[in-house]
Amino acid sequence: MTQIKGTRREDQFRYSTPGTRHPARRAVFLDRDGVINRPVVVDSKPYPPRSSAEFDLLPGVPEACSRLRAAGFLLVVVTNQPDVGRGTLDRATVELIHAEMCRRLPIDLVKVCYHAGEKYGEPCGCRKPRPGMLLEAARELEIDLASSFMVGDRWRDVDCGKRAGCQTIFIDWNYDEPLREAPDLRAGSLLDAARLLTMPTSAR
Numbered sequence: 001m002t003q004i005k006g007t008r009r010e011d012q013f014r015y016s017t018p019g020t021r022h023p024a025r026r027a028v029f030l031d032r033d034g035v036i037n038r039p040v041v042v043d044s045k046p047y048p049p050r051s052s053a054e055f056d057l058l059p060g061v062p063e064a065c066s067r068l069r070a071a072g073f074l075l076v077v078v079t080n081q082p083d084v085g086r087g088t089l090d091r092a093t094v095e096l097i098h099a100e101m102c103r104r105l106p107i108d109l110v111k112v113c114y115h116a117g118e119k120y121g122e123p124c125g126c127r128k129p130r131p132g133m134l135l136e137a138a139r140e141l142e143i144d145l146a147s148s149f150m151v152g153d154r155w156r157d158v159d160c161g162k163r164a165g166c167q168t169i170f171i172d173w174n175y176d177e178p179l180r181e182a183p184d185l186r187a188g189s190l191l192d193a194a195r196l197l198t199m200p201t202s203a204r
C-alpha cells in the first residue's frame with residue numbers, strides 16, 4: 001500500500017490542547033474511477049484512465065469536495081489500481097494522475113492498492129473489498145469509521161465500506177456487474193452524495 005499526501009490543511013482540524021485527545025474526525029472515503037473522474041467504459045465495464053490526458057473530472061466534483069471539506073469531513077481517496085500489479089499500467093502514470101488530482105481537489109490523503117489480486121497470485125489486505133486502506137487511513141488521521149462514509153460505483157466499494165464499519169453510498173453507472181451487499185444510500189453523483197451528507201439530518 002502506498003500513498004501520497006494531498007493538500008492537507010492543518011488549520012481546519014481544530015486540534016485541542018496538546019496532550020488531550022481531539023474529537024474523532026469524520027471522513028468521506030472516495031473511490032476514484034467513476035466517482036472523481038469519468039471511467040473509461042468498454043463493453044459496459046469501467047476501466048481506469050491510462051494517462052493524465054484521459055483523467056477527466058466528473059461534473060460537480062470540485063464543488064462536492066469543497067462542500068464536504070467545509071462540513072468538516074476529511075477526504076481520503078482509496079483506489080484499486082491492479083493493472084499496475086498486472087504489468088499493464090505504469091505506476092509512474094498513476095502517481096502523475098494523483099498529483100494532478102490533488103492539485104485540483106482538496107484531498108487529504110490518497111491510498112492506492114497496486115496489487116494484482118488473488119486471481120493473479122498477488123493477494124493483499126488492501127485491495128477493496130478488503131478494508132485495509134480505510135483502516136490504515138483511520139489510524140493515521142484518527143478517523144471515526146462509524147461516522148464516516150464510503151462512496152463508490154462498484155460492489156467492491158460498497159462491501160469494503162461495510163467491512164470497515166462505514167456507511168456506504170453507491171453511485172450507479174449501470175455497469176454490467178451486480179452489487180453484493182446493499183448500500184446504505186444511493187446518489188447520482190458525488191455532488192448528490194455531498195448534498196445528502198451536508199444537509200441537516202432531519203431533512204435526510
Ligand SMILES: [Mg+2]
Binds near residue numbers: 032034
Ligand atoms: Mg470506481
Ligand SMILES: [Zn+2]
Binds near residue numbers: 113114115124
Ligand atoms: Zn493491495
